Amino acid sequence: MRIALKTLGCRLNEAEIQTWSNQFRERGLTIVNDETSADLLVLNTCAVTGDAVRKSRHLIRRCQRRNPSAKLVVSGCYTSLDDKVQTEIEGIDLVIPNTDKDRLVDIASDLLDLPVMPSTATGAGETALFARNRSRAFIKIQDGCRYRCSFCIVTVARGEERSQSPESIVAQINAAHEQGVNEVVLTGVHAGGYGSDIGLSLATLLGRVLSETDIPRIRMGSLEPWDLEDDLLELFANPRFMPHLHLPLQSGSDRVLKRMARRCRTDDFTNLVNTLRQAVAGFQLTTDIIAGFPGETETEWRETLDFVEATGFAHIHIFSYSPRAGTLAAGMPDPVPREVIKARSHELHELMQRLKRESLAASIGARVDVLWESRSDDLGNTIAHYGYTPGFQRVETRTGRDSGIENTITPTRLTAINATGDRLIGRIVSERDYSDDAGRTRQ
Numbered sequence: 001m002r003i004a005l006k007t008l009g010c011r012l013n014e015a016e017i018q019t020w021s022n023q024f025r026e027r028g029l030t031i032v033n034d035e036t037s038a039d040l041l042v043l044n045t046c047a048v049t050g051d052a053v054r055k056s057r058h059l060i061r062r063c064q065r066r067n068p069s070a071k072l073v074v075s076g077c078y079t080s081l082d083d084k085v086q087t088e089i090e091g092i093d094l095v096i097p098n099t100d101k102d103r104l105v106d107i108a109s110d111l112l113d114l115p116v117m118p119s120t121a122t123g124a125g126e127t128a129l130f131a132r133n134r135s136r137a138f139i140k141i142q143d144g145c146r147y148r149c150s151f152c153i154v155t156v157a158r159g160e161e162r163s164q165s166p167e168s169i170v171a172q173i174n175a176a177h178e179q180g181v182n183e184v185v186l187t188g189v190h191a192g193g194y195g196s197d198i199g200l201s202l203a204t205l206l207g208r209v210l211s212e213t214d215i216p217r218i219r220m221g222s223l224e225p226w227d228l229e230d231d232l233l234e235l236f237a238n239p240r241f242m243p244h245l246h247l248p249l250q251s252g253s254d255r256v257l258k259r260m261a262r263r264c265r266t267d268d269f270t271n272l273v274n275t276l277r278q279a280v281a282g283f284q285l286t287t288d289i290i291a292g293f294p295g296e297t298e299t300e301w302r303e304t305l306d307f308v309e310a311t312g313f314a315h316i317h318i319f320s321y322s323p324r325a326g327t328l329a330a331g332m333p334d335p336v337p338r339e340v341i342k343a344r345s346h347e348l349h350e351l352m353q354r355l356k357r358e359s360l361a362a363s364i365g366a367r368v369d370v371l372w373e374s375r376s377d378d379l380g381n382t383i384a385h386y387g388y389t390p391g392f393q394r395v396e397t398r399t400g401r402d403s404g405i406e407n408t409i410t411p412t413r414l415t416a417i418n419a420t421g422d423r424l425i426g427r428i429v430s431e432r433d434y435s436d437d438a439g440r441t442r443q
Contacts, residue, residue: 001114002030004038004070006063008055009046011187011221013076015138016101017044019172023105029114036067040114042104045076048154050322053078057089064091073108075101077157081326098143098158135183135373135407137176138221141169141205142188146196147224149250150261150328151290151321158189163198166208173213182371182409183217183242191220192227203231210238216409217371217390222246222288225264225272236280243280244392247272248288252307253300256293259332266307273311282368284314284359284391291348292321292341294332301344305351314359314393316352320345357421363393363414370395370412370426372405386423389414394423 003024005017020042021031032038041063045056056078064072068091075096079085086092094111096104108114142163145155173184186209188194194202209218219242228245235241247269251257254265276283289304308316320341323330336344372387382398385405389395396418399405405428412426 001039002032002037003040003042004032004035005042006035006059007044008059009048009052011138011185012140012189013044013046015140015187017042018138019140020105027105027109035063038067038070040071040073040112041067042073043075045074045078047077047081047157049319050324060089060092071112075104077154080157081153135181135371137181137184139169139172139184139186140164140188141186141191142194145190146193147190147263148261150259151293153324153327154189156326161190161193161196163195163200165198166200166205169205170209170212173209173215177213177215180407182215182407183219184215185219185221187221190224192223202227203229203235206232206235206241210235210240216240217242220245222248224248225269228272233276233279242390242392243282244284244390245276246286250288250290251293252304256296256300259295260293261328270311282391284393286315287313288317288319289348290319290321291344292336294329294336295334296336305348308348308351309355312358313355315356316348318345318348318352353421357417360393360417360424363424364416365414367411367413367429369409371409372407375406395426396423397426397428399428
């Protein structure tokens with residue numbers, strides 16, 4: 001039986017379908033990328049914005065239309081927030097809510113009578129991760145969130161906090177490494193709250209991961225700024241713990257942050273970033289910003305732009321605010337007109353492009369280790385390879401056709417920025433002497 005898995009949205013959704021892929025394969029089933037050739041379609045939906053809901057509905061209908069004979073299983077935040085999905089959209093065989101996601105493969109196998117091969121008939125083979133053409137794995141460490149930011153529907157859809165055991169997480173990382181994966185990203189809805197339900201902490205988990213695995217790269221997914229304690233910051237001294245964090249700011253105006261029910265103000269954020277940049281060599285910072293939150297005045301928007309520029313983010317995920325039923329913000333007065341939100345998003349995008357280019361320019365001249373993840377053939381005798389630095393800056397290099405650097409980590413000299421300003425140009429070097437790049441080796 002052939003299984004196709006599709007996802008929208010966050011890294012947590014990606015981590016979940018990677019887990020499902022491996023579990024289906026353990027049952028002797030085959031993972032395919034083309035939904036038209038599948039016997040079973042499994043879709044992981046998103047509902048973080050109104051546009052995400054629209055895309056989720058479109059994905060369900062598209063898959064059903066392209067392959068009406070396949071069985072269709074749908075899960076994710078969209079289905080958890082709308083209990084009419086199965087009656088409103090034809091062709092869905094099974095809806096699995098977020099609360100049962102960890103048992104999706106078991107539930108689908110039982111209710112849809114999926115064939116199962118004996119365990120002796122399945123070998124290690126090619127991991128489902130590489131079947132999806134990836135060289136990094138997303139590992140789900142927890143689900144749910146104790147906080148209720150006024151704009152966020154995901155905490156409603158995902159429920160209370162639930163942490164995976166350290167033993168399970170370590171085992172998943174070691175299994176991925178054994179199959180050739182060189183980087184893992186630890187992710188969750190509220191990853192910084194890891195262990196709140198089992199008497200542990202994120203720093204404790206990371207300490208065990210660093211000591212009980214040998215995978216070369218460990219990267220954190222999104223973390224709330226208020227979750228970074230000193231014991232967590234100390235872990236960056238280990239070169240396997242990547243010097244990059246995605247800390248969602250959401251707004252650079254304290255008045256807007258208060259309406260958002262965020263637990264961090266701009267002064268707190270600035271102090272944290274200064275500490276990180278002083279303590280962690282080559283530290284890179286990315287963030288989220290919402291444009292057009294209800295009641296956002298022109299003055300408050302200017303405060304956000306000024307704060308973003310002063311902080312100097314390497315990249316920004318920009319969200320145009322849209323009301324989500326079930327959140328406190330949906331009922332707030334003074335909604336910002338759509339045309340104003342669009343203009344503000346465009347203005348922030350232009351600022352982000354400039355800041356990103358400045359961040360890339362600051363890395364020129366450094367020698368760093370790059371994990372090469374993909375390639376594209378040229379017309380001539382060379383191949384363009386693409387990878388990421390420890391600080392999650394994208395790099396391109398050119399090699400001969402027989403170089404074979406995919407999914408390897410190599411020392412690379414960063415020499416320039418490409419013409420579009422979205423990545424660095426690098427040259428692979430043969431020596432690993434970083435003595436002349438003190439303080440810059442973890443870019």
